[in-house]
Amino acid sequence: MQLKAAIFILVGLTTASNGNVNNSSRFVATREWQEIAEGQSIPEGLHVRINLSTGKKEAKLLEKDTNNTQSSLSTVAGADLLDHGTQLPTSNIDKLKEALQNIPADKFELDEKELKKVKANYKTYDQIKQYLKEANLDVKSDGDILKKLIKRFEELHKSKDPTETKVREELDNLFEDLQYLVHQIDNAVEFINYKGIEKIIWPCLNQTESSLRIHGFKLFGTIAQNNPKAKIALFERNGGAILLTKISQTTKSDELSAGLYAFGSLVRKFPHALTELLTPQGYSLLFDVLGKNVGLRVKVKIVRLISDLVQDYEHALSSKEPDPIMKERYQSTNLKESLLKVDYCRRAAEFFHQNKAGLLQDESMSEEVISALRSISPNLCHEVWSGCALFRHTLLVLRNNLDTRLDERSGDSGGAVYLREIQHTIDQFVEELYGRERRKDEL
Template sequence: MYPGAVCLRGINQRKTGKIDIISVCVSTFGLTETVTMKLINSSARGPSFTCLTLAFLLLLQCHHIASDFGQKSDSALIVVDNVGGGEGVGGDEEEEAMVNLKVVQPIEQWQTLKPGQAVPAGSHVRLNLQTGQREVRLGEEQLKYWKQEHREREGTQSSFTPDELKQAMKKIKEDLNTDSVVSKYCPLEELKTDMAQLDLIVETDVQIMRRLLDQLNSSNSTAEQRLNILLELEYLVHQVDNAQTLCSMGGLQFILEGLNSSDFRLQESSAFVLGSALTSNPVVQVKALESGALRMLLTILATAQPFRVKKKVLFAVASLIRHFPYAQHNFLSHGGLQVLSELFRADGGRVLQTRIVTMLYDMISQKELISQAGLDPVLDASHEERVRQYSQVSLEGELLEKGWCSLVPQLLESTEHDYREKALRALLVMAPMCLDKYRSDSSLLGSLLSLRDQYLEMVQSEMILGEENGYFAEIVELIDALQVKMK
């Protein structure tokens, strides 16, 4: 079978049980009438008279079909090579007629063709002798490249008429028109006027912070009102620009005054606002250090305060000294490690201990990172100054003197995996200065062996679940690295 052909098949069964299959194909390309008849016999002998008669009748029928096709009747089969491309030889009228044809997209199964329908070139077409209808399906070459996902994509696509496409393009151009977009919205000043008539006020962040600071400074404000004000300020100062603007407005002084309040709730909220404003904001870090915020925070940690207050104050201290070597130097010179060691021993829980160990880990790792980057011969002036400032932070001697080599291993006794992980990371970065202490600490050696066996079992469970490089495997790697350093 080849593309553009109509094939008829007949079956003749003899009395002897033999079967003759007759296949007649008629080419439908152009106006030619090429008729091919093929007899297929299941036996070695020739076909019977009945079989030949049937073949002759089928041949006449095919000849009639081909003749009708050549006369371009309404029910003739039309093969379309390319509906939208190329220049036709019949002028604009013929091109318009070709565009208006409804082209049937063949599929793998036979489907009935209606009068006036066209088929793509290469399609497989036949005449159903039982129904008298023409049927079409994909040709052999088309089936080779017809994929399931292509059929699904074609099935979900919607067809649009040329007029619909033109209207859609026109709508897109109208939507992209700047004047039409601007006309849909009113200016900000007009919006403010309309909202003022509704007793609504449009405020920027700066205006809001100014209003909140005025209320915070008012003597008529109650404690509950001040707590709500601090809560709103904490939300705003997460943005770097807002935190810097708050300092330029004098808001930092109001926050520090809240730290000296006798109301523990105001102390907690003020420390929370301060820590949020200091996070990743060097400008605010410098202003806070110049305003004496570090000494005030260390004083609160060194005195008897509720746990909630100390947790927020510790957050503010960590935000103040992070990536700020000058503040770290002041932290050490004001006895910061001594205050943290007393807080570590006094705390009954593990939350503050974990935060303290994390702060120490950050300080040590930041200094090591800067010193390693200092090996690069191409450095700018600011980096050289940062290296110089970190060299003045004598953290190693302070850690040995304050007994941190023995304090950090205590966190391994916690049942929380996160606390153990942070303790192991801190022990690794402290190893160069605490190695002798580690080797003489028998409880540390026993804890590492016990933890390793425990986490190896958890790693096996992770591998069963398909997690080859899971969280517990990472903890085992930390334990192994620490044991290697201790040998």
């Protein structure tokens, strides 16, 4: 049995020196602990301990209420008692062993009467489970809940009309629970192992009901986001190609927004997917969104996604401590070369100019677009945009519009600070593209 507390043993011990004792160096005791040198003799009646943090013996005078002709040996609390050379009389060791043997064992038995009293005061584990079940508080693991949700979706999908109000409400709650669970990496992998992709996501994406397709896209994106194992599993199931096809087939803003979220979650920080999916045809399907009659914020997502992919690429290649494997994989994508081949810089400039009116109405969206374009300008599009008069014109129009907005918000100090930050970003972008001498408004 291991002793964790300090052990105090009072023994009638007269410290005797062995053949190596140096009697010329006597120990002078005080009321404070002092270290006993090796072979140093000590007088009788001291309080002696072994300091287990240093392994040294220490001694001091006994307190008045315990001062007698005996000596006290102890260890510093928090460690096991070790032998550091102090010899105890055999009789005291025998007494200690006898005392330890008399400590009650871990096992004990109650007589039948006492056992009945204990059972009357406490419930068994099976009884507790039954009470929780009756109170609808049956304890389940996340895996159990995932299985239950998958099974319930299959029941609703086979026998119910998803457009009915009650069914739709139940499905909304079901997907809310799924979203919460699968954002955890382990749960997402379990969802895939339970064939959740085949049983829920693909059926949703093949539905004519828009709300189900949106649920399917969002669940796909949540599973893939920052989850390498899930990305691989989805990619192996042809998930990327399915997403691009579904994105190309819809003209609804909400569906496109959810689909782009799913696609971005899959391809970001997954260079193999970039190589396989962002071919000229893949880019064409994405760029077609810029020409669709959908909300401007959806189109901005395309610009943001391309900028994020380029920044991931640059980070993998030029970070201070790059991952050699990830660097090699990103290099093999030839991402920047591919974007130049599909004329992305010109397409982005056209989008920027053509949607000038919409950006003027929403400064937060203007900030998103300008920040995204500026982030990839130096390493990708600087040459194209610096020679484009319409690109510069659009930047200056947005900047001058912020002057008007500032006048309108003269009493809103917080809003004014935000607008000036956007102006400062535009000024920097103009200077980077066209130089300091051309920052003046020439409209």
